[in-house]
Amino acid sequence: MAIQEQTPVRPAAVTPASRVDVKSILLMMVNPAAVLKQRLAAVSSVWALGVSGAAFTLFFLQTGLDLYRNGKPGSLVAILAATGLVYGTVVVAAIAAAAFLLTRLFGGVRQLGWSIKAFAMGYSPALIYAAFGLVANAAFQWRTAIAFGVTGMLWALGPMVSAIKEMTDQKAGLSIIIATLCGGLLLLGWSLLSLGIGGMV
Amino acid sequence: MNPLLSSGLSQYFCFGALGGLTALHISDGNSQLIAGGVFAGIIFAIIGSFFIAAFLRETNYEAHARRGFAGIWEATNTGFLMLIPFTTLALIAELALDWNAVQVFASAGIMTAGATMGIELGKISKSGVFAGLMPSAAALSMSVMWMVLGILAGALLA
Numbered sequence: 001m002a003i004q005e006q007t008p009v010r011p012a013a014v015t016p017a018s019r020v021d022v023k024s025i026l027l028m029m030v031n032p033a034a035v036l037k038q039r040l041a042a043v044s045s046v047w048a049l050g051v052s053g054a055a056f057t058l059f060f061l062q063t064g065l066d067l068y069r070n071g072k073p074g075s076l077v078a079i080l081a082a083t084g085l086v087y088g089t090v091v092v093a094a095i096a097a098a099a100f101l102l103t104r105l106f107g108g109v110r111q112l113g114w115s116i117k118a119f120a121m122g123y124s125p126a127l128i129y130a131a132f133g134l135v136a137n138a139a140f141q142w143r144t145a146i147a148f149g150v151t152g153m154l155w156a157l158g159p160m161v162s163a164i165k166e167m168t169d170q171k172a173g174l175s176i177i178i179a180t181l182c183g184g185l186l187l188l189g190w191s192l193l194s195l196g197i198g199g200m201v
Numbered sequence: 202m203n204p205l206l207s208s209g210l211s212q213y214f215c216f217g218a219l220g221g222l223t224a225l226h227i228s229d230g231n232s233q234l235i236a237g238g239v240f241a242g243i244i245f246a247i248i249g250s251f252f253i254a255a256f257l258r259e260t261n262y263e264a265h266a267r268r269g270f271a272g273i274w275e276a277t278n279t280g281f282l283m284l285i286p287f288t289t290l291a292l293i294a295e296l297a298l299d300w301n302a303v304q305v306f307a308s309a310g311i312m313t314a315g316a317t318m319g320i321e322l323g324k325i326s327k328s329g330v331f332a333g334l335m336p337s338a339a340a341l342s343m344s345v346m347w348m349v350l351g352i353l354a355g356a357l358l359a
Binding site: 030031033034146147150151154155157158161172176179180183184187188191 | 279282283285286287289290293294298300302305306309310312313316317319320323
């Protein structure tokens with residue numbers, strides 16, 4: 001009897017949901033729909049929320065630096081940066097959960113965990129913009145919160161629409177309405193928080 | 202897709218609103234100039250969308266061969282749907298928060314529309330990297346043109 005040679009099963013070096021996926025951050029700017037379909041399953045929730053958390057931390061940090069140059073105390077920079085971290089993780093996850101519930105009303109097809117990861121990874125362009133903005137802020141003393149920070153937040157609208165299209169089984173009109181609501185809430189939240197905290201400190 | 206969405210009407214409203222917001226800053230609230238800005242925005246949208254669709258027809262032969270100009274026109278209109286959230290947020294930022302950042306919203310919106318056109322064209326043709334980048338290049342030139350016209354209008358009315 002022939003002995004069947006067995007191919008040894010090699011254990012995966014990393015589990016799919018724990019991969020640190022820098023390439024997805026760059027691809028999210030170019031083709032978010034493809035990243036959501038092909039790569040999101042391999043991205044962990046912690047990594048995805050780390051992306052949005054870092055993006056908003058850098059964005060709020062630049063807001064603090066701009067206000068500091070307008071005569072506000074230095075402690076405001078640290079307070080706003082910490083607020084940005086909470087905003088980019090907790091608030092982004094909450095907005096994603098709200099969008100998930102809205103899409104469920106219209107026959108949504110994705111799970112809550114997928115929705116949070118997709119929304120958080122959508123802030124990849126914002127992270128890239130915020131990183132460049134911080135360099136410009138530090139090196140040239142520019143005020144970069146609006147020019148880089150808000151621009152980055154706006155660039156996240158494209159991936160957000162793609163994510164909601166996936167969640168609603170490609171309903172384009174509904175996706176644009178929900179993304180406008182979510183993007184508007186996040187933009188208003190940043191504006192009110194930075195004004196509110198800036199006024200208090 | 203909903204015929205109202207794929208007709209391209211939304212882009213005329215969006216560019217009209219962005220033109221009106223641009224004129225609002227330049228003219229200090231002069232209603233005739235704001236109406237002129239809305240009209241200029243709509244004209245810009247009509248010319249710009251035809252320019253982009255014609256450009257994409259010349260740079261993506263495969264998409265044109267498969268679906269004709271109608272397919273390219275639909276991809277262009279689908280891309281410009283992305284202007285809706287940007288225009289809505291620009292209206293909120295300008296009218297409710299009193300910002301002066303309409304060009305940031307306009308340029309980000311036009312560039313995102315270009316990227317979306319590339320994705321839509323990618324669904325009907327596999328013409329490679331060059332053809333895939335052309336919608337973004339066309340959107341970049343449209344975005345630059347929009348900003349240059351805004352600056353020129355400001356200089357003329359100053």
